[in-house]
Structure formats: structure tokens, C-alpha cells
Amino acid sequence: MTDLRLDATQLERYSRHVIMDEVGPEGQQRLLEGAVLVVGAGGLGSPVIQYLAAAGVGRLGIVDDDVVERSNLQRQIVHGDDDVGRPKVDSAADYVRRLNPDVDVRAHETRVTSETIDDLVRGPHNAGDEPADGGYDVVVDASDNFATRYLCNDYCTLEGIPLSHGAIYRFEGQVTTFPNDGDGPCYRCLFPEAPEPGTVPDCATTGVLGVLPGTVGCIQATEVVKHLLGEGDLLEGRLLIYDAMGLSFETVDVRRNPDCPVCGDDPEIESIRDVGYEGTCTISAD
Numbered sequence: 001m002t003d004l005r006l007d008a009t010q011l012e013r014y015s016r017h018v019i020m021d022e023v024g025p026e027g028q029q030r031l032l033e034g035a036v037l038v039v040g041a042g043g044l045g046s047p048v049i050q051y052l053a054a055a056g057v058g059r060l061g062i063v064d065d066d067v068v069e070r071s072n073l074q075r076q077i078v079h080g081d082d083d084v085g086r087p088k089v090d091s092a093a094d095y096v097r098r099l100n101p102d103v104d105v106r107a108h109e110t111r112v113t114s115e116t117i118d119d120l121v122r123g124p125h126n127a128g129d130e131p132a133d134g135g136y137d138v139v140v141d142a143s144d145n146f147a148t149r150y151l152c153n154d155y156c157t158l159e160g161i162p163l164s165h166g167a168i169y170r171f172e173g174q175v176t177t178f179p180n181d182g183d184g185p186c187y188r189c190l191f192p193e194a195p196e197p198g199t200v201p202d203c204a205t206t207g208v209l210g211v212l213p214g215t216v217g218c219i220q221a222t223e224v225v226k227h228l229l230g231e232g233d234l235l236e237g238r239l240l241i242y243d244a245m246g247l248s249f250e251t252v253d254v255r256r257n258p259d260c261p262v263c264g265d266d267p268e269i270e271s272i273r274d275v276g277y278e279g280t281c282t283i284s285a286d
């Protein structure tokens with residue numbers, strides 16, 4: 001049955017979605033009712049934010065505590081030269097508002113930590129008897145550091161919230177999707193703990209091909225759209241590895257590790273409060 005809640009402007013804006021059987025007005029309505037939190041408004045976050053806004057995802061949260069630097073502009077394409085010095089969340093939110101007024105964009109200028117992540121994902125619930133406002137159905141990890149990556153994984157795995165993972169290094173990217181609707185796997189099934197600090201240099205040290213996060217972020221956006229539509233096959237239980245230099249894609253199976261510290265048979269980590277998200281992101285000594 002055709003959903004008539006799309007108005008004439010929306011039918012025009014989303015016409016190339018609406019005419020496809022796999023989307024249609026019902027699918028477009030699902031996108032408009034979707035709520036996605038993008039962690040990081042940098043190289044990966046830029047195309048994720050752009051395509052999810054263009055697709056009409058109804059509520060788009062952007063969390064980042066950084067300001068735009070000129071050295072970001074080579075790859076963080078949601079920001080422009082005039083935005084240098086502004087908070088990234090403000091610059092990205094302005095981009096979304098210019099692109100699509102259907103999107104309720106929310107700028108969260110903060111850092112994702114074990115103290116903030118629950119309020120960010122579920123919406124603030126510290127206002128006494130006020131019901132939670134906001135909250136998100138899906139989290140996109142578009143961050144650039146291990147602390148945030150492991151925290152997003154642990155929180156979303158424990159809370160059963162779908163998570164898109166993307167990461168880049170020089171000329172290589174990797175991307176996968178964790179629906180977190182049952183038995184895993186999770187990111188720690190692949191990499192139980194973070195490398196020792198200083199052993200994996202960051203983009204500022206090693207450089208990164210500017211278009212690389214564009215490719216990886218577009219795949220993350222594709223996965224989120226498919227997830228909201230309930231169509232297609234997600235990168236579930238599969239890690240896609242992209243080599244920009246050889247221009248090759250490789251997929252490796254990811255299986256739940258029974259010894260995984262989060263989703264294994266006898267998990268060590270039962271709460272994000274158990275973990276120190278500095279260093280190797282393992283259980284705190286105390």
C-alpha cells in the first residue's frame with residue numbers, strides 16, 4: 001500500500017528513490033523516520049553525512065569536539081575554506097541544512113567517552129521525569145582513534161545497537177557492519193585489544209590519500225541506507241578491505257570469537273565502565 005505521507009516536494013526530491021521497487025514511498029518513509037548518529041565529522045564522516053542527508057535520513061546526529069583546520073580540507077569535504085577555525089559539528093550541520101531541510105540535524109560538540117556515549121546515543125535522560133528526546137537507531141563509527149572505536153564497539157555490542165565500522169590507513173581502508181541483533185561478531189572478535197599507543201601512526205604522521213575516506217565513507221553510507229530500508233545484504237560477518245593503490249577489494253569472513261572479551265561465551269567486559277579507553281582499551285586494573 002502506498003504511503004501518502006510524502007508531500008509533493010518530497011516526492012520530487014526523492015523521486016529517483018520512490019520509483020524503485022526496492023525503495024518506493026514506503027522505503028523513503030523509513031529513511032525519513034530513521035535516526036543515525038555519526039561519530040566524527042572528518043574524512044569518513046563527511047561522505048556519510050552528505051549522503052545520509054541527501055537520502056533524507058530524518059534525524060542526523062553529528063558528534064565531534066574538533067575545529068576545522070586547513071589541513072583537513074584535502075579530504076574532509078563537508079567543510080570549506082571559510083570554515084577553518086569553526087567547530088566541525090557546526091560546519092557539517094550547516095552543510096546538511098543547506099542540502100536538505102527535511103533533516104533534523106543535531107550538532108553534538110563533545111567527545112564520545114564512556115561518560116557521554118549513553119546520553120549521545122539514547123538521548124539525554126537526566127531531566128527527571130522528562131522522556132528522552134532524540135536518540136538514534138544506528139551508530140556510524142567514523143572516528144580516527146582506537147579509544148573511540150573500541151568504545152563504540154563495546155557500547156553498541158552490549159546495548160544491541162547496529163554499528164557501522166570504517167577505518168583508513170594511508171592507501172588502505174576497511175569497512176564492516178555489526179547489526180548487533182544477536183550473537184555477534186563484533187570488532188573485538190577481530191582485534192581483541194587496541195595496539196600499544198604509538199605503534200600505529202595516525203594520518204598526521206603518515207599522511208592519507210585524500211579520496212580514500214571518500215570511498216570507505218560512501219560504503220558506510222550505503223550500508224546504513226540498506227539497513228534502514230531493510231533491503232540487500234549487509235557487510236555482516238564480512239570485513240571489506242580496500243587497497244586504493246592496487247584498486248582491489250577483498251572480503252574476509254568475520255566469525256564470532258568464543259573467547260571475545262565482549263561477545264564471547266564468557267565475556268570479561270560486561271559494562272563500558274569496566275574498560276579503560278586509553279592505551280590498549282582493556283579492563284581497568286582496579
Ligand SMILES: [Zn+2]
Nearest residue numbers: 186189260263
Ligand atoms: Zn566480539
